[in-house]
Amino acid sequence: MLNEIVEKRRAYRSLSPVEITLEDIRELAEVSKLAPSCFNKQPWRFVFVRDPEVLEALFKTLSRGNEWATRASMVIGVFSSPELDCKVGKREYYLFDTGMATAFLILKATEMGLVAHPIAGYDEEAAKRVLGIPSDMTLITLIIVGKHSSEVWEGLSERQKKDEAKRPERLPLERFSFIDQCPKECR
Numbered sequence: 003m004l005n006e007i008v009e010k011r012r013a014y015r016s017l018s019p020v021e022i023t024l025e026d027i028r029e030l031a032e033v034s035k036l037a038p039s040c041f042n043k044q045p046w047r048f049v050f051v052r053d054p055e056v057l058e059a060l061f062k063t064l065s066r067g068n069e070w071a072t073r074a075s076m077v078i079g080v081f082s083s084p085e086l087d088c089k090v091g092k093r094e095y096y097l098f099d100t101g102m103a104t105a106f107l108i109l110k111a112t113e114m115g116l117v118a119h120p121i122a123g124y125d126e127e128a129a130k131r132v133l134g135i136p137s138d139m140t141l142i143t144l145i146i147v148g149k150h151s152s153e154v155w156e157g158l159s160e161r162q163k164k165d166e167a168k169r170p171e172r173l174p175l176e177r178f179s180f181i182d183q184c185p186k187e188c189r
Contacts, residue, residue, distance in 0.1 A: 011112040013119040015070040016155040016166055017148030022052050022076045033110040037103035040088035040095040046103040049079040049133045059132045065123030069157055071146040078145040079133045080104050100142055119146045
């Protein structure tokens with residue numbers, strides 16, 4: 003069952019509107035809290051945005067090329083801070099731990115029949131102001147949420163249209179998976 007959900011998950015950009023209920027948001031939040039974290043510190047924070055006025059303000063923070071995201075029914079701001087999680091030497095775990103919780107949330111959204119597409123293309127400071135996120139915290143990603151549309155959105159670039167039709171190629175296992183030791187060319 004998990005393999006099916008993982009294989010079904012795609013970062014589609016062609017979206018149709020879908021009603022997102024408070025119960026849907028609760029389900030997404032509930033599953034994310036089960037993610038592992040260093041000493042169970044749970045450093046992740048999410049702000050779920052459905053209000054059309056807040057969405058419109060947030061859409062104004064998006065980078066060029068992310069116009070497709072304005073068709074979202076919800077956007078989730080994912081944020082955290084190093085102070086919320088473990089620091090071991092130079093290693094700060096807040097990004098890793100928040101990433102794991104975010105992956106749980108994305109897989110749950112997929113199971114619910116939603117597209118949950120994380121993006122990096124936005125003005126972080128402007129988006130934090132819209133979302134009310136403290137300036138000293140890191141807005142790690144915005145997750146664009148909607149229903150997948152079988153009609154490819156005409157505003158997509160040619161590469162994006164190609165990616166809608168077929169999952170982009172993945173690296174072969176031997177490129178990122180090693181046994182016992184990383185070879186010299188493991189980058």
